[in-house]
Amino acid sequence: MKSYRITVNGNVYDVTVEETTGNEAATATHPVSNAGSVEIKSSVPGKIIAVEVSQGQAVKAGDTVVILESMKMEIPVVAPQDGTIASIAVSQGNNVENGAVLATMN
Template sequence: MAEIKSNMAGSVWKVLVAPGEKVTEGQDIIILESMKMEIPIASEQEGIISEIKVNEGDFVNDGDVLATID
């Protein structure tokens, strides 16, 4: 299992996938909003999303786990 982490402080703008969904390497999983800019967070590997740990609107810090992938 791997973790998809936030690379900066910001708010969760959009969650693009749901648990159980198959994703490919480089696919955007979540879009953060920081300083009025949308920052896409992509999966670094192919797999199945096991858990989404944040909700749209949540505030996250650099390094927080956003989702896990199997």
């Protein structure tokens, strides 16, 4: 064990850190999966004015998936990562709430 004294925003803390030999494997505290789908969600309530992708289409991170109108502004909703559009949950003219799933991608 090693002890340290650290200062954060003017507050002093005594911290004890357990030393490892370096042979221990790091383990995740929650199950981690690289596979699966990613939901693309609306960040605001609004009306879908355009669906820019189709099911099965390959997209890159930052590509526009859907354009929605909210408070008289057009807001592009983009792919968060590279992948393939697995499903589209909305159509042009649909009204959506904040957090609504617009599409999923793999």
